[in-house]
Amino acid sequence: MDVHIKMRGEGLNEEYDFLGGEPDREWWLDLAGLVNWNRQGLCVQARSGDWSVYLSPIPSGRQDARGRRREFQLALNGVCGQPTVTAVVLPLLALWLEEVPGAKGTSRLADALCHEFPDEAISRLRGKHTPNHRGETRQRFDAAVENLDLNPSPSACTQPKGVLSEVWWGVHEHAKDRRGFLERVSRLLSGSEEGIAVLGNLVYESDAKNDFADSSSVTRLRAAWPDAAVTLLVRPGRRPPVPARPGSPPVSSSPGGEVGRGKGPAAPTPVTATPKPRTDEQTSQGTDTERLLRRMAWSCAGVAMLFITILVLVVLLIL
Numbered sequence: 001m002d003v004h005i006k007m008r009g010e011g012l013n014e015e016y017d018f019l020g021g022e023p024d025r026e027w028w029l030d031l032a033g034l035v036n037w038n039r040q041g042l043c044v045q046a047r048s049g050d051w052s053v054y055l056s057p058i059p060s061g062r063q064d065a066r067g068r069r070r071e072f073q074l075a076l077n078g079v080c081g082q083p084t085v086t087a088v089v090l091p092l093l094a095l096w097l098e099e100v101p102g103a104k105g106t107s108r109l110a111d112a113l114c115h116e117f118p119d120e121a122i123s124r125l126r127g128k129h130t131p132n133h134r135g136e137t138r139q140r141f142d143a144a145v146e147n148l149d150l151n152p153s154p155s156a157c158t159q160p161k162g163v164l165s166e167v168w169w170g171v172h173e174h175a176k177d178r179r180g181f182l183e184r185v186s187r188l189l190s191g192s193e194e195g196i197a198v199l200g201n202l203v204y205e206s207d208a209k210n211d212f213a214d215s216s217s218v219t220r221l222r223a224a225w226p227d228a229a230v231t232l233l234v235r236p237g238r239r240p241p242v243p244a245r246p247g248s249p250p251v252s253s254s255p256g257g258e259v260g261r262g263k264g265p266a267a268p269t270p271v272t273a274t275p276k277p278r279t280d281e282q283t284s285q286g287t288d289t290e291r292l293l294r295r296m297a298w299s300c301a302g303v304a305m306l307f308i309t310i311l312v313l314v315v316l317l318i319l
Contacts, residue, residue, distance in 0.1 A: 001078035001088070003141050007060075007122050008070040016073070019117070019125035020137030023075050028054040033217030034200040037073070040101045040172070042093070042199040046188035047228075052077040053089060055096055059110050062119070072113050080191030088145055089189060090153035094182055101172045101199065101233075112144040153186060164193050164229040167222065169208040172199055172233040184231045195229030196221070206238040214239075 005019045028035075028043055035041040043054050057071030064070055074092075078084060098104040117140055125133050164184060170177025187193045203215055212218035222230055 001076060001084045003138055004075040005137060005141065006073040007126065008064055009126055010064055010119060010123065014064055017127045019122065021129045021134040027052060031198060034198055034202055034221065036201055039201045040199060041201060044185050044188055045196040046080055047194050049080050049191060051080050051189050058113055060114050080189060085189045086152045090186055091150035093185060094153065097178045097182060102175065102178060108148060112148050116140040116144040167230045169232040169234055171205055171236045173236050177233065181231060181233050184229065193229050195231065196225050197231035199233040201235055203232060203234040204239040205234055205236050208234050
């Protein structure tokens with residue numbers, strides 16, 4: 001299993017960076033329409049015998065110089081069915097689901113990572129992608145997992161062999177739905193099924209009840225994973241309406257299709273005459289006239305300067 005940990009630095013201009021090494025590609029950024037990674041976000045994908053997990057955030061209780069929260073973000077990947085799946089990955093996901101979106105009231109995962117990754121270690125490891133720094137990061141992560149004393153999750157091989165439904169969704173605030181989500185994730189990580197599981201904090205329960213017809217992001221996700229299991233944990237309630245721009249009256253549509261403002265009929269569009277383009281002859285005449293006027297102005301200025309010069313000389317001779 002490969003482990004990559006992301007963390008914000010302490011300085012004024014410090015942003016998030018990986019500790020000790022980074023993955024080949026930040027694949028989770030493809031889910032920007034489904035997940036705001038600054039809030040509770042989780043994605044698991046399994047395809048062709050390999051799996052990947054991205055998990056964010058794990059609170060650290062720390063802040064940078066500008067008062068922004070500094071939180072751990074984990075990117076893990078490996079081969080389906082390996083012992084680390086049931087010994088480490090599934091228990092970690094289960095603990096995060098209970099402590100972060102489940103608001104269990106404990107902070108075992110955060111405390112373990114904070115203990116093994118003090119600020120001194122983070123400052124030394126951030127952006128340093130050498131074998132030694134990568135090795136230290138992995139040792140500290142393994143120590144955090146060992147201190148958690150996780151209970152191995154049941155193997156997905158012992159679960160019923162029924163094929164997962166193409167699309168499953170639940171609400172992340174409901175404990176039963178979180179358990180259902182984790183059961184499907186275990187099938188992905190074991191290699192029993194191929195698919196993707198997302199805690200989509202930009203997707204709402206109302207979207208799911210409408211079969212995601214109004215969610216283009218979910219439509220694209222389903223198209224990207226054809227004939228695979230798509231698993232979603234969504235936010236409760238209805239999607240909030242898009243606020244109108246300040247000062248813009250509401251827009252209504254009449255049965256005939258005309259669009260007007262408020263409840264009244266559509267206002268007629270004023271017709272303005274389009275000015276005719278100037279012909280080449282008109283353009284040439286205008287240019288010649290302007291050139292003549294400039295020459296006359298310069299000539300008058302020259303005569304005036306000559307008159308003033310002669311006047312000055314006459315005055316000097318008289319004096």
